[in-house]
Amino acid sequence: MLCAGLDDEFLPALNAISSKVTLEKGENLFIEGDRSTYVYNVIEGFLRLSRLGQDGRRQVLGFLTTGDYLGHTSRSEYTLSAEALSDLKVCRFRREDLQGLLSTYPRFERQFHHMTAGLLDDMLDLVFTIGRKNALERVASFLVYQMDRKSVSDTMPGSIWLPMTRADIADFLGLTLETVSRAFSRMKKNGVISIDHAHTINILDRGRLIDLSEGNG
Amino acid sequence: MLCAGLDDEFLPALNAISSKVTLEKGENLFIEGDRSTYVYNVIEGFLRLSRLGQDGRRQVLGFLTTGDYLGHTSRSEYTLSAEALSDLKVCRFRREDLQGLLSTYPRFERQFHHMTAGLLDDMLDLVFTIGRKNALERVASFLVYQMDRKSVSDTMPGSIWLPMTRADIADFLGLTLETVSRAFSRMKKNGVISIDHAHTINILDRGRLIDLSEGNG
DNA sequence: CGCGAGATTGATGCCGCTCAACACAAGTGG
DNA sequence: CCACTTGTGTTGAGCGGCATCAATCTCGCG
Incomplete structure (x- = not known):
């Protein structure tokens, strides 16, 4: 089209x-x-x-x-x-x-x-988001936003394809790429997400991700 | 009107x-x-x-x-x-x-x-501004922005009337009110501005204020 | 004058930045 | 196929800027 x-x-x-x-x-x-x-x-x-x-x-x-x-x-x-x-x-x-x-x-x-x-x-x-949330909340908010755009996640339900680099995400959220990476790692450790190839994020616990994004961690 | x-x-x-x-x-x-x-x-x-x-x-x-x-x-x-x-x-x-x-x-x-x-x-x-500037740069940017809105500063040239509190400015810039206050104090000490009644800011050095707001401090 | 809201200034601690090392994958050329 | 490179991501150690907590000051107002 x-x-x-x-x-x-x-x-x-x-x-x-x-x-x-x-x-x-x-x-x-x-x-x-x-x-x-x-x-x-x-x-x-x-x-x-x-x-x-x-x-x-x-x-x-x-x-x-x-x-x-x-x-x-x-x-x-x-x-x-x-x-x-x-x-x-x-x-x-x-x-x-x-x-x-x-x-x-x-x-x-x-x-x-x-x-x-x-x-x-x-x-x-x-x-x-960037004015009033901490690093973990910002990254979680980013994932929630991407999740809600069906045009991005229409391939596999519950998984998000991120074409941008960690540096891009960092510069979007007002963070450094290291901090973004650490936030992803923490969410992996907590069982909220899993990551295969750095650009494909699987949402394991949608509810908890939303809670994280709103500061109810 | x-x-x-x-x-x-x-x-x-x-x-x-x-x-x-x-x-x-x-x-x-x-x-x-x-x-x-x-x-x-x-x-x-x-x-x-x-x-x-x-x-x-x-x-x-x-x-x-x-x-x-x-x-x-x-x-x-x-x-x-x-x-x-x-x-x-x-x-x-x-x-x-x-x-x-x-x-x-x-x-x-x-x-x-x-x-x-x-x-x-x-x-x-x-x-x-809030994603990529530090506290001093944010407050300077805020003043520059208010300066450029003539409807606000039409009374006295070179001075700005701020009807909002420090807490309002802080919540606008993603800072705390104390940090905003400290930024004003630093700019006073450096001769960039002067303050009479906390809500009336006099711009003493417009060029330097703009420099501050852009990170050329 | 005394009160209260807002502003300033100071002391301390923490979150995220900085610097640095290492891991990993894709691409290139021998 | 391997050695090498390059770009990207992850993880760690230490530091600094801003938040937090707290005391004092200023000013308008009853």
Whole structure:
């Protein structure tokens, strides 16, 4: 499917103004400072949104996959970079073209606005997590969030595929990669999860994982 | 003025579907769990957005004042509380009524969407700040942000009026109130700011404050 | 004046960062 | 097939920044 995430009735119109882009793992879709000309929708693959401080500090703002949109901003330049974590297919719209569509299809506009508000809600959750939770709670929260995104965990129930590295997770949660690794180890020891190949996490005790994420450890 | 922050041409239509609400300092406009029926616009005064964890941990998500909107969410219930930091006047719209307006005035819809995207950009900044900056840098970043909102600092140039307590600032930045207080003291000692009455901060060296906020201390 | 909420400052302890060593898997070239 | 490399993950030891606990100070207000 091309350009997922919205009602099918809009897809033909969407496709008319979109072009398909393919990236290899490691390539950037855009970086901080690029003019924010386009909005993108992920067709297939994974990517990471991140921002770099001048001295090299990095904050990861999110991990996206099939159906997710990116590139919304109120500013004329992107304030973050988008890098492919795997081979990646996206479709691309000029923001102006999209604007035209939005005027033509009011219901589409509403859905689009609703998605932006959803991103905002996600960011509020993230702020609470990194602002007020300790390391173990943050990593548990991360797993719970990934668990709830069925597009990620649709292969094996109760197991999560994580395409990103420990360093990526750390920079997402405001931790170091060592601390993330230790949190995983503690959860293994407690029988909450098990890990086969570092990128496949099996949730053994969903209830306890949720408790951990909320500080009822 | 009623319902600020948008082009004047929409104000008559806005006013037709809005009602005015007045709160005293300390009252809640809404709390987490309330049905998200309304969207609000601040006419006058200050308020604080916050979220409470089960065990009492609090995260402040933002401080709003004249012209700011609140109540956008993709969810059917608010995930945060809004409390008046001062006597407060807001105008209130049913989301459904607003929806009708948005369909009628496409340009209004665009502006509204643009504001939501702006909130999102602000939250991304906040995530970077609390995820990757130390205590001094966070407090400096907070001051820089308040400095750049002219609606707050329009009285005296170079001085900022902070209606919130140290605890509010701490819960906004993911710190404790003591750490915030110490950060202010250090900046006083270094001649970057001076403080008269705890809620009025004078910026003595704007350049150095910005440097501090970016980690070039 | 005395009270109470908020702010400042100090002493101590702990969680997560830093530095470092080692483990493990995938890829490369001989 | 093995030796070597490279990227990534795990585990350990020690340290430091911020939290915690606590005392004192300031200011507005009855």
